[in-house]
Amino acid sequence: MSTRQRFPVHRGLLLAATALLAASAAHAQSTFNGWLCCNMRTDGGWISEINYDSARRVIPAGTPVQITGYGRYRVHTLMNGEQQDLGNDYSREIDMGAFAHRYVVPYNPQRRLRAAPPAVQQAVRASRVRLGMTREQVAMSLGYPIANETPSLDNRVWKYWRSSGEEFHVIFNRRGVVESIRSDDPDLRARVTAR
Template identity: 30%
Template sequence: MMRKIFNMALFFLPVLFSGCARTVIVQEALQLPEGAKVYTNYNIWYDDPDDISSLNYQSGKFMPFGTEVEIVEADGRSFTFREKSNGQKFRISYDESWMMIPIEDYLKRFLTTKDREQLSAGIKPAVLDKVSKGLVDEGMTRKEVLLAYGYPVVHRTPSLKDDTWIYWIKPLVTTRVVFKGDIVIAILKFDE
């Protein structure tokens, strides 16, 4: 009897400890041709490059939009990438229960094949200067807000067509960017 229990334990322990991690093939998720260059689609904010929240808290330093990156590895809970220009590694922790979209969809928002010049095409120099500093101001377009702050989290802003986008500055502190049509008309800061 003990031998039977031992054998069952040997079978189930690896299954128990293997968790739910799965490999995500970024090139397939993004439908990239082999060897394609990828860039950040918006400014990526972080305090610790080894532990960046997928909520993209708007504090600390940031990696500018249009930065060429290389994906090192990705699974259902995180992905690691390297900045091509200097080799620095970054790791984004991903929590699908907060993000409410599969990591593959998040990667489609996070990465692009467009470089900085293509992403900023048509943006006035004064506005581009603000976006490049991670600032959002009245009069900016939705596209410009996306470059500066990234995508708002789906559980607070279900649709990009909404008139108000809610961003996290840090836990329990938010900023609301209010639009009339395509233009920012107000920026409201709240401590919740």
């Protein structure tokens, strides 16, 4: 008796489960349009989620984005018509579909920013943080903290880097607004804090 004859139901279930998983993965990593959630730095064609200062230029929050596909730990996009790969370099425990939805949002964040006080608007445009900003405003300004260092966005402390050796922390109070910005390097703290 062949394997097919002995296990016809199991093979059918396996094929159905495989098809369901493939459909689920395709849905989770779908292509869609939206807006860039946050100010993100690019070297010209690559954006790392860690958002180091060394990248050539900033693509501002609210830039129109079209997701065109996925690669290994990267989301292929057109940002305002320009090809950019968004790299999941440090948050690999986040599913790529969820990662894409974190950075490409269904609303233009610039509209929400217009409701903020002028000093907060200016800080976000300058990719800086200031006391009293909300979590959403900090993310819009600096990008999201990497998940392997800040596993939950509800954490009181969000860890960031401006380069591999320049770490700083944004600390939120119970209401979810910035109460302090900390770094061992006073120059770094001054560079990331809005005046």
